[in-house]
Amino acid sequence: MKRSFASLALPTLLPALLASCAAVPVPEAPAHADTGLSEAEGEALYQERFARYMRREPGAGLAGYDTLAPVEGTAAWTPFPKGSGVAPDALAAARAYAAQANSSAFLVWQDGHMVSEDYFGETTATSPVVSKSLAKPLATIAVGRAMAAGHIASLDQPMADFLTEWQGTPKAAITIRQVLGMRSGLLPQGSSTDPESVLNRSYLHPFHDRVLIEDYPLVDTPGSRYEYSNANGDLVALLIERATETPYEDWVGREVLAKIGARGGQIWMDHPGGTPHSGCCILLPAESYLRLAVLLAQDGTWEGARLLPEGFVTAMRTPSAQNPHAGLGVYVGAPYVEWRGPANPELTYGRNYHSEPYAADDLFLFDGNSNQVVYVVPSRQLVVLRTGDSPPNEPVWDNTVLPNLILRGLAAN
Template sequence: MRPSLVALSLAVLAVPLAAEDDPLFERRWQSVLAGGYEPLTIPVDWYDPVAEVEGAPSPVATVTPQEAGIAPTALAAAAVWAEAQNSTALLVARDGNLVFERYWQGSGRDTRFNPQSMSKTVLALLMGIAIERGEVTSVDDPVSDYLTEWAGEKRGAITLRQMLHMASGLEQGDDGYGYEVTPENPVVRHSLGSDYTRLPLSLEPVAAPGETFDYNNNVNQLLGIVLERAGGADYEALLSERLWKPLGLADAAMPLDREGGMAITSCCILSRAVDWLRIGELFVNRGRHDGKQVVPEDWIEEMLEPSPGYPGYGYQVWTGNQQIGGERPPRVPLVPWQSEAFAAERVVLLHGHGGQRVYAMPDKRLVIVRAARQWPESWDDALLPNVIWRGTSAKGET
């Protein structure tokens, strides 16, 4: 693990956030401007430096749609719509077997993409493993047990559960700029800067914790710091040893704030779309892969329990129906929009900026992955899962 993260964090907190020049930010910001990029369109190979996430890739088992009990017409309809929505990949698996795989815009199976905030769900999976190992005692621990620099402060009493539910009561830290991409936005300076711990550790409470759903990227980064301190290893090492290798996934990478620094945990596990099928299958198989319990079964269920602040969100994962009907929002909204209710009894939704998606439907043992690097024309979160689910036979049917 990198040396003395606690000491480094305390040191940077002693300096006002706006007071320090950051050459790395300036270089990255100028590169973003020169490339005409926004967060969705930044190329995967733009990120520098990155931490490698070592995998142990195992073969991808495939079956035909007929063997899987999925109508080819349903898969074809899903592919036509996905291509029209500027997708780069669409994959469908049933019972852990790849049934359908289609790529566009020069992508292929070994092409890495940016899953954006789907990475948050991976952090929650790692939290369950850390609890099982006794490194984290409970989701009801006050965060100051791990962020010791918050001891004795009001914010130190916020629990890990409240943070996992995105109901921490902490400020966004954006000075009112929201998601505006401007160098005046502290969140932009954080995302392109040389210290991913500084802004999160500076956040102050603005509301009572546990009451209001307030999606906050920097709260996820705080949970990443918790996992590093509790596990005694860098985040990318925990990810490799506890999920990536056990699931048989290919090598991946995570952006670092600087050489020897911390990985960003709220997004950006640069990886293959096909590997996200196995992450989705953890929600179908109750945490098991290839006969082994990778994530505790009771933790998978706990992750999916509705949060008090918003019933469509659990521990860093979206679950069940979201916004249904009414006027279609532009692009892809933060809270997913559906033209109709989900057809499946339960849908687990991993949601990344720009429409990166994993849909897991345990009742028919289905997982769908969709990737993109451009905004869709008219997004609807009900379409892919409902077309595939309705075209899939029930167990035992042909």
């Protein structure tokens, strides 16, 4: 009998930084080269991971994934042509701001050209950068590719069409759009020191896919409330694998990265041959994240080929009534709010400072932990990227400085 984790999931929630279609059976997820991890071995590995994580040992956090699988990118990488177009003083000021903020990379692309490409410390153009939540827009794009290929009918299709275990339960009402937009009604992100908490088990357990499907609780009516949660992001891998009958890492490599000429990398698997984490845990060169943003700046097209369905990027950058700054995997720049972040707008933790409005009304952004940001301005065909560790506490990181310097530099040039 398949074991349920329900008896082990006792959530202890603490604040932390962060139109339906008929249900039809679909094939199970494709078989990875699974190592045959037993229940007992899986539980032991989880307890080891949890203990290491709680001790904050080196390798216990986001950079220390204990099982990585390759994600293939393009076989023939070609750089963007070099270009100018930003006033030199504005570009120099933006570089200096990135340099003093513990950045690993600062990249500026504009109208088909790489205007600036700077790496700091030991980071190079091919160094793997831990995505943190930059993985979430990638996961959303992977869904768009599955829609374009005919594997998914609509953003408003029920998740239960693919996660058939949810059929006949309250979770059957959850749609793909609600998962991508953090409005699924599933338990919000939080932290806990309890090894039995579903928050820890859904992240660290080597059978985290089963924890997500069987035990992660529904706490609000689907669509009624915005609540940030890594569980939503990690559900995308299960959706893609069941919809496309392709391992998530292969789908991302072949149908996303290779299509936009991006280098590949690695992704964290819950165990060898298991299920990848799509909500956080991919390692790619900084320029690959930039190319994802370029694809969106170009409305889902690349070199004249449409990779995402017509209207998909508009859907990504359209906020919901529950959060005026959150789209699908991305965040929306306007309207101006001085302090805001990925959590529910009613909550005060995890907010970033914005000293002024963004200098372009159509700006939207990828925004990950440690202030890893990729700003997208379609009207100016502009992408600005900053990756790295958390900036120093003083002076406080200002989320508007980099894009506004570059936008004003474009206007002045």
